[in-house]
Amino acid sequence: MVGAAPLPPVVLVFLDLLTLGLWSKFGRLTHYAFDAVLLSAFLAGMKRSTGLTFKTDKVAGENKEVSKWVGKYLGLGEWVMDQSVAIAGSSGWFERTR
Numbered sequence: 001m002v003g004a005a006p007l008p009p010v011v012l013v014f015l016d017l018l019t020l021g022l023w024s025k026f027g028r029l030t031h032y033a034f035d036a037v038l039l040s041a042f043l044a045g046m047k048r049s050t051g052l053t054f055k056t057d058k059v060a061g062e063n064k065e066v067s068k069w070v071g072k073y074l075g076l077g078e079w080v081m082d083q084s085v086a087i088a089g090s091s092g093w094f095e096r097t098r
Contacts, residue, residue: 040077041084048081 016022022029047053054074060067088094 036073037076037080040073041080042077043074044077044081 043054054070056067056070056074059070089096
């Protein structure tokens with residue numbers, strides 16, 4: 001927001017106490033989550049452009065639960081890539097060359 005006043009320190013301390021210290025970590029957590037989604041989208045783009053796919057068994061091993069979560073994580077990157085291509089394709093800033 002443009003022109004919005006920052007929260008007073010008392011309010012920030014109060015929010016930190018109410019959330020058991022998580023409020024001060026919110027920015028860092030958001031940053032890490034964004035980076036994780038960006039990495040997943042990068043892997044999806046690499047899969048589409050080169051055919052190279054991430055070996056999930058290297059991370060998960062025999063654990064089916066970890067394999068399921070890695071699959072969901074990579075699926076998120078595919079979804080982000082699909083949405084990005086759809087938005088870019090419908091804007092006037094990009095054109096298809098092939």
